[in-house]
Amino acid sequence: MSQAILHLEHIMSRAIEHFEPCFEEAAVNDAVRRLTQTRFPDAETVEDWQQGVPLSYCQELVRYWREEYDWQRVPTLLNQYDNLITEIDGLKIHFLHIRSPHTQAQPLLITHGWPGSVLEFLNIIAPLTDPTQHGGNAIDAFHLVIPSLPGFGFSDQPASPGVGVKRIAAMWDQLMLRLGYERYIAQGGDWGSLVTHAVLLHPETHCLAGHVNLPIVLPDEHTMAGDDPAEHPTLAAAMHYQEHESGYSKQQSTRPQTLAYSLADSPAGQMAWIVEKYAAWTDCARDGTRHPENAIHRDVLLDIATHYWMTNTGGSSARLYWESFTEGDYRPVSLPMGLSLFPKELFVCSERLARTRYQQLVMFNNQHEAGGHFASLEQPEALISDIRAWRSTLQAQELI
Numbered sequence: 001m002s003q004a005i006l007h008l009e010h011i012m013s014r015a016i017e018h019f020e021p022c023f024e025e026a027a028v029n030d031a032v033r034r035l036t037q038t039r040f041p042d043a044e045t046v047e048d049w050q051q052g053v054p055l056s057y058c059q060e061l062v063r064y065w066r067e068e069y070d071w072q073r074v075p076t077l078l079n080q081y082d083n084l085i086t087e088i089d090g091l092k093i094h095f096l097h098i099r100s101p102h103t104q105a106q107p108l109l110i111t112h113g114w115p116g117s118v119l120e121f122l123n124i125i126a127p128l129t130d131p132t133q134h135g136g137n138a139i140d141a142f143h144l145v146i147p148s149l150p151g152f153g154f155s156d157q158p159a160s161p162g163v164g165v166k167r168i169a170a171m172w173d174q175l176m177l178r179l180g181y182e183r184y185i186a187q188g189g190d191w192g193s194l195v196t197h198a199v200l201l202h203p204e205t206h207c208l209a210g211h212v213n214l215p216i217v218l219p220d221e222h223t224m225a226g227d228d229p230a231e232h233p234t235l236a237a238a239m240h241y242q243e244h245e246s247g248y249s250k251q252q253s254t255r256p257q258t259l260a261y262s263l264a265d266s267p268a269g270q271m272a273w274i275v276e277k278y279a280a281w282t283d284c285a286r287d288g289t290r291h292p293e294n295a296i297h298r299d300v301l302l303d304i305a306t307h308y309w310m311t312n313t314g315g316s317s318a319r320l321y322w323e324s325f326t327e328g329d330y331r332p333v334s335l336p337m338g339l340s341l342f343p344k345e346l347f348v349c350s351e352r353l354a355r356t357r358y359q360q361l362v363m364f365n366n367q368h369e370a371g372g373h374f375a376s377l378e379q380p381e382a383l384i385s386d387i388r389a390w391r392s393t394l395q396a397q398e399l400i
Helices: 003-013 025-036 055-067 073-078 120-130 165-178 190-201 222-227 229-245 247-254 254-264 266-280 298-311 315-322 350-358 380-396
Strands: 016-018 083-088 090-096 106-111 142-148 184-188 206-212 337-340 359-363
Touching: 003 073, 016 142, 016 229, 025 055, 025 298, 055 266, 055 298, 073 120, 073 222, 083 165, 090 120, 090 165, 106 165, 120 142, 120 298, 165 190, 165 315, 184 190, 184 298, 184 380, 190 206, 190 315, 206 222, 206 380, 222 229, 222 350, 229 247, 229 350, 247 254, 247 315, 254 266, 254 315, 266 298, 298 315, 337 380, 359 380
Parallel strands: 106 142, 106 184, 184 206, 206 337, 337 359
Antiparallel strands: 016 083, 083 090, 090 142
């Protein structure tokens, strides 16, 4: 056996351990006890979600979570796949690694955001890894690597400052090399989009191209002038976010530790803090009324809340805002980029504006009829189609 092969095998096997997510019965019982003893506030003074999660809905979710929800759903769902742990830069990182049965599959790194986790990609794993069983062709196959961000889920919680998107990008590149993927492509939304951008901008990156469903582009003079109708959605979305949606971000980026005490002590509080975002950021309006369960099943919403509660990561996940909001990097991206925009996304942009930052914009799709910030949960088939189209374009142009 050659020295090169021996070295590669060493890299692939080094410090990678199998991991089985589980929730101890004592921890579940404690959560149920806390839910039983929840002290609720008085009701809101409006008849919608203007002031946050309505009291009646919060009480119903708490009752359902306590009495009917299967508390082992999250471990059961995750344990369908290979869960692995490896230490990178002093932190143990949890990740899913799903290899395709197709030998020519393309390695794809997928990164989640907040209030998300690796759970949000469960609906797209099988179609991406085994496309011939899900309406695609063997050429559409991917090997998937889906890590939990530091401070999220079963990854370590950083004990010292400095773990922002740039450092995470370098860690992710190390992870892909450790798995034997010397060339790969990357995808993400929310913080996953920022991490994907940072991976592409990482000076030693082994990533060949990126795809995101959240654009990170600053408006230019043409956009700000407001004379071009194609630019109006960009300004409207930015203004709406600043005026109505940014309070959580200000808190998490300035005083995450103060918030953490409530999130760590009250499962009802942790759940409400998360569920509000799925009401505000999904495409869930029906007949003039917004409700998160119009877009995402109740059990899935509680899977997300349960994952945060049982891993006690409400505070540590919030610190990513404190770490990264002051280090915005808006440099031009020279590597190939694909962009999918769903109509209820937090931030949108025109193709013209996108090209001011993305120097090789190989795919731009803003024609989706439905969907919001959580594309993989809300519109998995549309996102899968776009990822396949992006990869096909990269191949056609011999960029991968």
